[in-house]
Amino acid sequence: MKIDFDGVQAFVVIAELGGFNKAARELHVTQTALTRRLQKLEAYLGLKLLDRTTRRVDLTAVGREFLPQARAIVQEMTAAVEQLKDMSRRSTGHFTLACIPSMTSHVLPSVMQRYAELYPGNRIRMLDGTSHEVRNAVLGGQAELGIAVHGEKHPDLAESVLFADALVLLCRSPHALEAHEAVTWSDLRDTELIGISSFTATRVFMDYQLAKQGIRLQGNYEVQHHATAINLVAAGVGSAILPSSAFEEGDRPGVRKIPLTQPTVKRKVSLLRTRHGGLSPAAQAFHDLLRATPLG
Numbered sequence: 001m002k003i004d005f006d007g008v009q010a011f012v013v014i015a016e017l018g019g020f021n022k023a024a025r026e027l028h029v030t031q032t033a034l035t036r037r038l039q040k041l042e043a044y045l046g047l048k049l050l051d052r053t054t055r056r057v058d059l060t061a062v063g064r065e066f067l068p069q070a071r072a073i074v075q076e077m078t079a080a081v082e083q084l085k086d087m088s089r090r091s092t093g094h095f096t097l098a099c100i101p102s103m104t105s106h107v108l109p110s111v112m113q114r115y116a117e118l119y120p121g122n123r124i125r126m127l128d129g130t131s132h133e134v135r136n137a138v139l140g141g142q143a144e145l146g147i148a149v150h151g152e153k154h155p156d157l158a159e160s161v162l163f164a165d166a167l168v169l170l171c172r173s174p175h176a177l178e179a180h181e182a183v184t185w186s187d188l189r190d191t192e193l194i195g196i197s198s199f200t201a202t203r204v205f206m207d208y209q210l211a212k213q214g215i216r217l218q219g220n221y222e223v224q225h226h227a228t229a230i231n232l233v234a235a236g237v238g239s240a241i242l243p244s245s246a247f248e249e250g251d252r253p254g255v256r257k258i259p260l261t262q263p264t265v266k267r268k269v270s271l272l273r274t275r276h277g278g279l280s281p282a283a284q285a286f287h288d289l290l291r292a293t294p295l296g
Contacts, residue, residue, distance in 0.1 A: 003073070004037075004040060004041050004044055005073075005074075005077060006037045007037045007038060007040050007041025007042075007044070008041060008070050008073055008074060009027070009037075009074050010023065010027065010034050010037040010038050010041070011038055011041060011049055011050070011063070011066075011067075011070055012067070012070050012071050012074050013026050013027055014034070014038065014050065014057060015050070015057075015059055015063065015067055016071075018056075018057060019056075019057055020034055020035065020052070020057065038050065047060075047062050048060050048062070048063075049062060049063035049066060050063055092119060092121055092122060092281060092282060093122060093280050093281055093282035094122060094123040094124070094125065094282055095122075095124065095125070095144045095145070095279075095280050095282045095283035095286065096124075096125040096126070096127060096137075096142065096143040096144060096145075097124055097125070097126050097127070097143060097144070097145050097146070097147070097283075097286070098126075098127040098128075098129065098133070098134040098137035098138060098142070098143035098145070098146040098147070098148075098272075099126060099127070099128055099134060099146065099147040099148075100128070100129070100130065100131055100134060100147060100148055100149065100201075100269075101128045101129075101225055101226060101227065102165075102202075102226045102242070102243050102245055102246040103147050103245065103269065104126075104128065105226075105227070105245065105246050105247065105248075106245060106246075106247075106248055107245050107295055108147070110293075111289060111290055111293050111295075112124065114289065114293070115285070115286055115289055118285070118289070119282065119285060122282045122285075124286070127142065127143055130200055130201075131148035131149040131151060131200075131201050132151075134146040134147065134148040134272065135148055135151060135154070135157065135272060138157065138272045138273065138274060139154070139156060139157065139274065141274075144273065144279055144280060144283040145271065145272065145273055145279070145283055145286065145287060146271070146272035146273070147162070147269065147270070147271055147272070148201075148269070148270060148272060149201035149202075149267050149268065149269060149270070150267070150268035150269070150270040151201075151270075155275070156274055156275055156276065157272055157273070157274065157275065158272070158273050158274070158275045159270045159271070159272050160270060160271050160291070161268045161269070161270050161271075162269050162270060162271050162290065162291075162295050163268075163269055163295040164266040164267070164268055164269075165243045165244055165245045165266060165267050165268075165269050166243070166244045166259065166260070166264055166265065166266045167202070167205060167206065167209075167241055167242065167243060167244070167260050167265045167266070167267070168241070168242060168243075168244045168247070168257050168258060168259055168260055169183055169188070169191075169239060169240075169241055169257075169258045169259075169260055170229075170230065170233045170239060170240045170241075170242055170247055170255055170256070170257055170258075171191075171233065171239040171255070171256055171258065172233055172234060172235075172236050172239070172254050172255050172256070173254045173255075173256060175239065175256070176191075177191070177239075177258060178256050178258075180258055181258075181259075182258060182259040182260070182261045183258050183259075183260060183261070184260070184261055184262040185209050185210065185212075185213045185215065185260060185262060185263075186213050186215070186262070188210075188215060188241075189213075189215050191238075191239050192219050192238040192239060193219045193238060193239055193240060193241065194219055194221045194222070194223060194229050194232050194233065194237065194238045194239065194240045195219055195221065195222035195223070196222070196223060196224075196226070196229060196240070196241075196242075197222065197223065197224040200224070201267060202226070202241070202242065202243060202267070205265055205267055206241045209263075209265055219238055221237060221238060226242050226243070226246045227246075229242060230242070230246065230247060230251075230252065230255075233252075233255055234252040234253075234254070234255050241260065243267060244257070245269070269295075271287065271290060271291070273287065
């Protein structure tokens with residue numbers, strides 16, 4: 001059923017102000033346009049709502065019965081529209097962000113804290129997963145925004161690079177390489193490395209460089225998440241190659257973060273959104289804040 005809101009609104013305003021002249025001025029329309037709105041509503045209902053004479057306007061019995069319901073319809077619609085307008089003006093609301101876990105260690109928290117200060121009433125729902133899972137969440141509509149390692153172009157995804165994230169070596173003291181300011185990939189030949197799942201972008205970058213150096217991964221442990229690898233490094237189980245953003249010097253006592261060189265390998269971290277359709281005000285505000293914040 002199609003509700004004629006303009007007609008319902010016209011009926012309510014005429015009834016409340018007691019005449020067409022005042023109602024037309026209130027709604028900023030001509031009396032002719034106002035009359036057409038009412039006539040269209042009455043024709044749709046098949047009922048007469050107002051009795052109009054040269055001197056006065058009276059509600060019919062049906063009109064008196066319908067007025068409270070019509071008034072409620074207008075008030076609810078007006079309130080809903082004003083709420084949406086307020087959301088647009090103030091960038092308020094809620095949205096879902098899909099993100100690779102490594103970004104939640106140090107990079108995102110400061111941005112989210114600033115966002116909370118600017119938009120204290122907003123709520124962010126986070127979905128953490130691999131880059132592949134993040135991309136699928138954005139494409140599938142489960143998340144408005146995604147943060148993932150830069151991947152193959154997709155016709156339905158808009159992807160903008162946020163920063164370049166270098167791979168580093170994490171080791172626990174004492175370690176043969178801990179005094180080095182930087183280490184090369186070939187220096188890792190005899191290092192016990194904790195493996196990261198082959199489904200992560202970090203593992204793809206790491207395996208490629210190790211293969212180029214003719215180095216075979218040594219280690220008895222393989223994990224899926226960067227945080228787990230950091231825990232094992234801190235426990236002295238082995239060393240790990242991780243994105244720089246996943247760890248800051250001082251996070252864990254005795255754990256060193258050493259740059260990897262020859263070559264320096266950087267993964268590009270990108271912000272994702274769909275090409276079709278706009279973002280909600282809350283998501284757009286976060287998108288703009290993230291793009292304006294220096295990262296990495």
